[in-house]
Amino acid sequence: MASKSKKHFTVIKDTREQKGYHFGKIVRNRCDGMVVTKLDTGDYTLMGLEATICIERKASIEEIATNLGQKREAFMDEINRMSVFPHRFILLEFDLQNVLDFPNHEGSRIPESKRKSVKISSAYLMKCITEFQTIHGINVLFCGNKRNGFIMATNIFKRINEMYN
Numbered sequence: 001m002a003s004k005s006k007k008h009f010t011v012i013k014d015t016r017e018q019k020g021y022h023f024g025k026i027v028r029n030r031c032d033g034m035v036v037t038k039l040d041t042g043d044y045t046l047m048g049l050e051a052t053i054c055i056e057r058k059a060s061i062e063e064i065a066t067n068l069g070q071k072r073e074a075f076m077d078e079i080n081r082m083s084v085f086p087h088r089f090i091l092l093e094f095d096l097q098n099v100l101d102f103p104n105h106e107g108s109r110i111p112e113s114k115r116k117s118v119k120i121s122s123a124y125l126m127k128c129i130t131e132f133q134t135i136h137g138i139n140v141l142f143c144g145n146k147r148n149g150f151i152m153a154t155n156i157f158k159r160i161n162e163m164y165n
Contacts, residue, residue, distance in 0.1 A: 007165040008032045009157060010047040014039040020057055021150045029158055041081040042088075046157055053160045054085040055153055059146065061098040062109050065120045068128050079136055087160055089139045090132060091149045096142050099125050 011023040011034040020043055023034040039045060042054035056078070058064045067075035082088045098105040102122040103115045110118060132138045143149040 007161065009161040009165070010035060011157060012037060012039065012045045012047055012050065014043045017043040017057070019059065020044075021146075021153055023154070026154075029154055030161065031154070031157070041078055041085070044153060044157075046160060049160065049164055052085065052164060053087045053157070054082050054089070055156065056082070056090045057093070057149060057153075058090060059093050060109065061094050061102055061105060061125070064092070064129075065102065065118075065125060068125065069120045079132060079138070082138055083136055087139075087156075088137070089141060089156060091152055092140065092142050093144070093146050093149045094142070095144050099129065 008030045010032045013020060013023070013034055013036045015036055015038045023031055025031060025033045035047065039050075043057045044055040045053050058067070098107075100122055102108075102120070102125055103110045103118040108115070129140055133140050141152055143152050
């Protein structure tokens with residue numbers, strides 16, 4: 001069996017991704033760092049594999065609830081654009097339990113006085129997340145927090161880099 005390529009990779013981060021991950025040069029992970037430029041779809045990809053890998057990051061359950069409520073049309077357009085990528089991921093920096101308990105989940109950013117008026121239900125969020133996987137073929141990963149999301153993104157990029165280089 002041929003040995004795996006040791007080619008390094010560079011992460012591309014979308015300019016609109018404000019508080020996301022920072023990919024510095026990490027020799028053991030073969031990451032040469034990161035460039036920031038506008039991406040049409042997703043928050044992260046790999047240089048040279050822009051049409052192959054797409055990662056969308058969601059920092060909180062409130063963010064995805066907003067994407068599926070007030071910003072649904074634009075977000076679903078992005079979900080549909082992701083369908084052309086052979087490798088597509090949504091990294092959720094929260095747990096499944098947050099979805100099941102929404103909007104009364106632990107650490108909720110929604111004031112208690114406004115929770116009864118929230119129009120997005122946990123059942124609706126579960127339906128959408130399940131459809132991202134079953135209908136759109138997107139790998140949805142509950143990472144629990146930002147650090148774990150970064151570790152998952154790094155590992156995804158490493159594996160994709162090995163597959164194509």
